[in-house]
Amino acid sequence: MGLPLTISELVVPGGKGRVLLSLPKLELPAGALVGVRGPSGAGKSTLLYALAGLLEAEGSIRWGETELLRLGAERRTRFRADNIGMIFQDFLLFEELDAGANAALTALFRPRRERAAMRLRASKRLSALGLGDHAGRHVSSFSGGERQRVAIARAMAAEAPVLLADEPTASLDRASADRLIDDLVHLARDSGTTLIAVSHDRHLTDRMDRVLTITDGALLGDEATAA
Amino acid sequence: MSDLWYSLPALAQDIALTFALLLPALLVGALVLRGFAPWPLTRAILWRFRGASVMFVLLIAISVGMGIGLLAQERGLRRGTAQAADKFDLVVSAPGSELSVMLAAVFLQPTDMPLLDGATYDEIASHENVSVAAPLAFGDSYGDAPVIGTTAEFARDLADDRIEGRMWQASDEALAGALVPLGVGESFTPAHGHGDAAEGDAHGDAHLRIVGRMAPTGTPWDRAILLPVEAVWEVHGLANGHAPERAGQIGPPFDPDYFPGTPAVVVRAEALWANYALRSEFTRDRETMAFFPGAVLAGLYAVLGDIRQVMSLMALVTQGLVAASVLLGLFILSRLFRRQIALLRALGAPARFVFAVVWSFGAALLVAGAGLGLLTGVAAASVLSRVVTARTDILVTAPIGWSEIHFLAGFVSLTLLLSLLPAAIVLRQQVVDGLRA
Structure with a gap:
């Protein structure tokens, strides 16, 4: 089950008195699928990184009962390990490892007793994403779509209640992107995961419950979609 | 505590x-790696930077190998020269430089x-105490071989009684050292003096015959021709x-x-004491000098x-410098996998895990380099030994000893501790900057 998100008076400073992002109020229910769009440099990725606890900010970001900004760096990291899966535009896989090892990457820093279960989940995710037969192949031989599927399996291997995706389809051709969007949306809905996806891709944002529009570091639009 | 140590x-x-x-x-390794399994990532990073990794390992191996090889060689040389002097308990000569007489x-x-x-x-x-x-009568030669009367x-003692052929029985018979290019039955005429200054025809009417060949002794005497001292005088x-x-x-x-004189007498006593x-009896001003070559x-x-200590220190400093440059290289390399490091942090990897990955990468290079360096050292010492043995005829063997192992262990320990530094610096990088890099 996903986590609900409550943001209030969030300000992400950019140094020299600049403000990268200012978000007075935002509430998302658990399991919501939310798209974030806006022009380049508007602060979309900044929002995503702030929600992952990777940026210093003022105000409040509350995931469920956890006030993220009050946590120290290592506790935030632990929170991320347990609760947040991340997907990036250029996949960020370890090219030297096979698909299975990439998907189960986070098992490497989990306590020994959790590692086997984690690997099993990663392998199930790969199967669900149609890559079950290719777990032993090195990802360097994969297509972009396949790589992003491995990245999704990795993000979901810990059964994190929150999935943050940064332009997940931007490096893919249309057909691959559409297949990936289907898979991502189904997986998120089936598991009740809260999904926040920054994207220029209307095919993706149209499948979300809500779409936020960010321009110049401020939230200018918050619309429910037909999905 | 020290009693316990000395009792071991x-x-x-x-x-x-x-x-x-x-x-x-x-x-440090146990603390850094505890509870994590960074090896698949370490292997991946090693593989990605395999060219640079191989260079680093070779660099470390060569510097470690040279250090170890030199130290082992120096000890081997000491041991070889000591062994060469083994048969010479006490030497009595005219007063002068003990060192010159010993060298002669x-x-x-x-x-x-x-x-x-x-x-x-x-x-x-x-x-009464001399057995x-x-x-010894020096001064003649045959080719490269000194001819010693x-x-x-003493000849039998020198060869440990292992003589192929037989001992001389007349003053025109001689024994060849193991490396002398003369076979049993061959004849030769000794030249007066050595090397370029030797007068080949000075003893033109003397024809000596080799009747026996001494077993190798691992000393310059292997290159000598021994003959009855009477023959030299004659x-x-x-x-x-x-x-x-x-x-x-x-x-x-x-x-x-009727004794024409001798430059040196090798003395063996009835008993060690x-x-x-x-020695004290034959150490007399202006008459004789007695000394132990050992x-x-x-x-x-x-x-x-003291020179050995300076050498060890220099070897250590050189290796330290190589290790430092390797660590610097490691740091530069770590900038190349900055995105992967940032990714790990973004995926929730604890700082210590990232630290463990970077450190184990450096540790793998250092340990591989040190291991290969040990082999290089063994090879270098063996080659150097052969060269020194060929040049001096002193049998030098330089097996790797415990002092080299300790040297290596100290090097590995120090550099593994030092490689905590680049690992710590990598951690200071901003995750978001790394992701966007």
Whole structure:
């Protein structure tokens, strides 16, 4: 089950008195699928990184009962390990490892007793994403779509209640992107995961419950979609 | 505590010291890696930067190998020279430089030396505590081989009684050292002097025949031709050490009145303690000088000991510098996998895990380099030994000893500790900057 998100008076400073992002109020229910769009440099990725606890900010970001900004760096990291899966535009896989090892990457820093279960989940995710037969192949031989599927399996291997995706389809051709969007949306809905996806891709944002529009570091639009 | 330490056998002390030197690295390794499995990522990073990794490993291996090889070689040389002096318990000569006499008598380096007369020799030879008193007569050569006159007893002792063929029985017979290019049955004419200055026809009418070949001794004597001391005196037109009525005698006792003189006498005492008594007895101003070649060598090693320490320090500093440049390279490399590091942090990897990945990457390079360096050191020491043995005829073997192992353990420990630094610097990088890089 996903986590609900409550943001209030969030300000992400950019140094020299600049403000990268200012978000007075935002509430998302658990399991919501939310798209974030806006022009380049508007602060979309900044929002995503702030929600992952990777940026210093003022105000409040509350995931469920956890006030993220009050946590120290290592506790935030632990929170991320347990609760947040991340997907990036250029996949960020370890090219030297096979698909299975990439998907189960986070098992490497989990306590020994959790590692086997984690690997099993990663392998199930790969199967669900149609890559079950290719777990032993090195990802360097994969297509972009396949790589992003491995990245999704990795993000979901810990059964994190929150999935943050940064332009997940931007490096893919249309057909691959559409297949990936289907898979991502189904997986998120089936598991009740809260999904926040920054994207220029209307095919993706149209499948979300809500779409936020960010321009110049401020939230200018918050619309429910037909999905 | 120190009593316990000294009560341990040497091997146990060496092993314990090695372990103690490695302990800091082992502890750090255990602390850094505890609870994590960074190896698949370490392997991936090693593979990605395989070219640079191989270069680093080779660089470390060569510097470690050279350090170890030199240290082992230096010890091997000491051991080889000490072994060469083994058969020379006590040497009596005319007063002068002990070092020169030792170089001449033990290592057969030609030098002009004053002679001891027959009365002095007789006094030494007939001393109650002396069991062997062998005169040595230098000065002639055949090709590269010095020709040395002495007694059959000393020649036999030198070869540990392992002589192929037989011992000389007449003054025109000789024994060849193991490396002399003359076979049993071949004849030769000794030249007066050595090397370029040798006068080949000075002893033109002397024809000597090789009747036996000595087993290898691992000393410069392997290159020498030994003959009865009487033969050397005779070819120089001197009396042959015996009264005319016993002119055909070979070997002691010699008649002091017909004894032409000898530059040095190798003395062996009846008992070990007697050597010391003999040394003080024959150390007389302006008459004789008696010394233990082993003690002269020990004095020489003591002087060279400081140089050895400087050498060890230089080897250590050189290796430290190589290690430092490797660590710097490691840091530069880590900038290349900055995105992967940032990714790990974004996926929730604890700082210590990232630290473990970077550190184990450096540790793998250092340990592989040190291991390969040990092999390089063994190879370097063996090549150097062969070169030194070929050039000096002193058999030098330089197996890797515990001091090299300790040196290596110290190096590994220190550098593994130092490689915590780049790992710590990598952690200071901003995750978001890394992701966007």
